[in-house]
Amino acid sequence: MTRLLAPPRSDRELVGSLIDSSTALLAAQTHDVVRFAMGAPSEDLMPIAELDEAFATARRGRYDYGDSAGEPRLREQILRLAAEAGAPTRDERVLVTTGGMQGLDLAFKLCLDPGDLVIVEAPTYTNGHATALSYGAEVLGAPTDADGLVVDALPGLVERAGRLPRAIYTIPTFQNPTGVTMSRERRVRLLELAERWGALVIEDDPYGMLRFDGDPAPSLAQIAPDHPLVFQVRTFSKTIAPGLRVGWIDVDPELRERAVAAKQAMDTCTGVPVQHGVAAFLEAGRLRPHVDRLLPLYRERKDAMRRELDRVFGDRVVATDPEGGFFLWLTFTGELGGLDTEALFPDALAEGVAYIPGPAFTVDGSMRDALRLCFATSSPERIAEGVERLARAAERTAGGGAGGVR
Ligand SMILES: Cc1ncc(COP(=O)(O)O)c(C=O)c1O
Known part of the structure; x- marks a missing residue:
């Protein structure tokens, strides 16, 4: 049969975005999920009234x-x-x-x-x-x-x-x-x-x-x-x-x-x-006043996330300590060392917390024991809840054998 269309480019070249796909996955969840996955400012921190006003100036x-x-x-x-x-x-x-x-x-x-x-x-x-x-x-x-x-x-x-x-x-x-x-x-x-x-x-x-x-x-x-x-x-x-x-x-x-x-x-x-x-x-x-309003909130959220990680996981994780931006990077160590964050993901989602697994950020699928957390989107109270959920999921996945600690 004659081909009417040129063949598509190979899958290897056109890789989609696991991060973008997780937006759709998260939108489909009907239970309460603490969202540490996406790197976006939360809607309550967007300057919506000011933007509406700016857009209205014809x-x-x-x-x-x-x-x-x-x-x-x-x-x-x-x-x-x-x-x-x-x-x-x-x-x-x-x-x-x-x-x-x-x-x-x-x-x-x-x-x-x-x-x-x-x-x-x-x-x-x-x-x-x-x-x-x-x-x-x-x-x-x-x-x-x-x-x-x-x-x-x-x-x-x-x-x-x-x-x-x-x-x-x-x-x-x-x-x-x-x-x-x-x-x-x-x-x-x-x-x-x-x-x-x-x-x-x-x-x-x-x-x-x-x-x-x-x-x-x-x-x-x-x-x-x-x-x-x-x-x-x-x-x-x-x-x-x-x-x-x-x-x-x-x-x-x-x-x-x-x-x-x-x-x-x-x-x-x-x-x-x-x-x-x-x-x-x-x-x-x-812009400047808006950013100046956000910065202390982001600092508070980053501090809350590091404090909760330390309180709940202790020496079972190491995390980066950013001076700005949205993310910190967590690696499982000690008792949880080698925990596979892709295998952990379904458990974490069921528990009510979302993140992006480490291999999504590497070309070779390595860094399986690491994950990215966005601290910018959630209040300190939600961060505390999310970290607790993550710990429950991690303990269950690690204890569960298959798919857990490598
Ligand atoms: C490092 C980095 N580069 C580029 C982008 C894409 O920015 P935009 O959403 O404006 O396309 C992002 C968004 O997450 C990012 O984190």
Whole structure:
């Protein structure tokens, strides 16, 4: 029989997102579930009234096709934000994207040929490495510790791979999934290596503005302003609301021109009414006060989660201690050492708590005894309840033999 359609691309290339699938899974649950899984601000902390007000301010042309680079009024606000953050940039470097995800898609689309090597952090943001895979990358995980990516491990990895990476994908500040932040020294060293190898450094920074403790870490783009190899990906998803689907990239102007062309072939422009809504929100000076209101709450929630983990699990877990962002990373140790977090998941869900298992964040399915917890979405009381449920499920799975402790 004649084939009328081209064959689909292989499953290996088009990997979906376990994180996104869990949104649907969680929505289907009818019992009470403490949600530590998704990395989104909870609705009660979104600036909904202010957004509604911003969206209500009508503007001519807001229902037309827009400039593929983004609405000028929003780009102006993005430049203002960057300057306020001490990382001034220029209009010819900025392109408004449909969320941070489109920034990542553009980064990999523009720099990769099938078979190219991409270095990612292990663990890393699932949708980031899935995007690299969708462009045919060979993805190599590099170790991380409490100071982020272990940059000194990269030359050895590259030597063993026998070829240079085309891109290094990193989330240096309040990393997803671990919450850790890369030290300044490592950032500088990473830029040196990228220059030596001619590799694009994709700096994915959705959480940088959400620091509730410690001293600010300069972004890679700040350490090396105008560097042609630094591709910065930003989003308003975590600071305002993810459903807006508005982000931006800050890149070399030549690369930005190519990104504009690529975006024209994807979605022409990011939704124009939404860009105007976000611009009006920013023009009214709403973002900084909103974030300032959130930060003490996030600190309180992170502290509550670490305190409850310590109280309920004691030395049976180790957890990271982030200074910002949404997540902490938990690894089972001691009596619970080796507990398989994928096997634990159905028990945990039945018990009424959800998280994302460690292997979702690795290219090779490793880190089975670890999991990601989002502390940002739940109140301290719900966090206490969720951690207790997690402990009951862990004890049951560990005691149950099959599928439990390896
Ligand atoms: C590290 C990282 N990069 C990118 C994104 C995607 O951002 P957006 O929802 O704006 O597409 C996320 C969202 O979870 C993220 O955590």
